[in-house]
Amino acid sequence: MTENNGHTKGNPARTSWGRVRFGARTVPAMVPAIPAGGLLAVLAAAAATLAGFSPQRPLLGAGVVAALMMLPLTALAWAFLVDRDSLKGAAARPEESVESRWYDASAAGAFHDLLTLAGLGTAVLFLTPLDIDGPVALLAVLVAGMLSMGVRYTVNRRRG
Amino acid sequence: MENLLPELRKEHGWSQQKLADALGVSRQTVISIEKGRFDPSLPLAFRLASLFGCTIEDIFTPDA
Numbered sequence: 167m168t169e170n171n172g173h174t175k176g177n178p179a180r181t182s183w184g185r186v187r188f189g190a191r192t193v194p195a196m197v198p199a200i201p202a203g204g205l206l207a208v209l210a211a212a213a214a215t216l217a218g219f220s221p222q223r224p225l226l227g228a229g230v231v232a233a234l235m236m237l238p239l240t241a242l243a244w245a246f247l248v249d250r251d252s253l254k255g256a257a258a259r260p261e262e263s264v265e266s267r268w269y270d271a272s273a274a275g276a277f278h279d280l281l282t283l284a285g286l287g288t289a290v291l292f293l294t295p296l297d298i299d300g301p302v303a304l305l306a307v308l309v310a311g312m313l314s315m316g317v318r319y320t321v322n323r324r325r326g
Numbered sequence: 327m328e329n330l331l332p333e334l335r336k337e338h339g340w341s342q343q344k345l346a347d348a349l350g351v352s353r354q355t356v357i358s359i360e361k362g363r364f365d366p367s368l369p370l371a372f373r374l375a376s377l378f379g380c381t382i383e384d385i386f387t388p389d390a
Contacts, residue, residue: 258350262370264358326354326363 180256184248195248202247203240207232210239264326272318279314280307328387332360334378349373 185192186199211232220227250256257263284307290296335345335356342360346353349370358364366374375382 257346257352257355259370260352262349262355262367263351264355264364265352267364326358326361 180252180254182254183244184250184254185252186247187249192249192252195244195252199240199244199247202243203236206239206243207236210235265323268319268322271322272315275318276311276314280311283307283310327365327389328362329359329385331356331374331385334380334385335360338378345377348377 181194184195186195186197211228214231215224215228219231251258260266287303287306291298335342340348342356343353346356349356350373351370355364355366359366371382371386374385378385
């Protein structure tokens with residue numbers, strides 16, 4: 167995990183999880199990412215409790231929210247903090263790589279899918295007595311967007 | 327677009343990964359260009375030509 171991969175002298179060795187720069191020195195990216203993720207998870211749990219999540223057992227509710235949010239928020243903190251030049255295998259010009267093309271094509275396709283889905287959904291809600299809560303509808307749109315993006319990216323990648 | 331990238335790369339004794347590192351792109355990008363499934367951007371095409379000491383037209387040929 168300490169292979170240099172042609173890095174210039176003075177740059178840190180590339181690793182799978184990368185490093186974070188603090189001025190002249192660097193530390194493994196997970197060192198600040200894990201406590202940052204933990205802190206964000208605690209804040210999310212506090213916000214959920216204040217918003218009335220699990221009013222009968224607030225401590226248990228806060229613990230569940232913190233436990234569920236810990237991993238994604240640590241990943242988010244890592245993504246914000248890591249110096250991508252310290253990641254093993256990271257291309258210097260990702261915007262010119264084929265993966266960038268796949269991403270753009272998938273995002274454009276997913277956007278059109280969402281427009282179609284939102285249009286059809288709106289028509290159905292107007293024309294039928296069906297009544298759906300706003301948060302549920304937004305969650306459905308979010309899931310559909312992520313699903314469309316994921317499937318399209320996978321198809322583009324398989325096509326090469 | 328058709329291209330002579332595999333031949334040029336082999337002439338120079340370069341692996342796909344070495345070429346990708348020299349260009350600053352992923353290995354998959356080199357694979358896709360060689361298979362004719364991905365047309366590189368103009369700056370990337372210029373870097374390719376510069377690496378092999380030739381012109382873009384020497385590497386890429388438009389589809390008939």
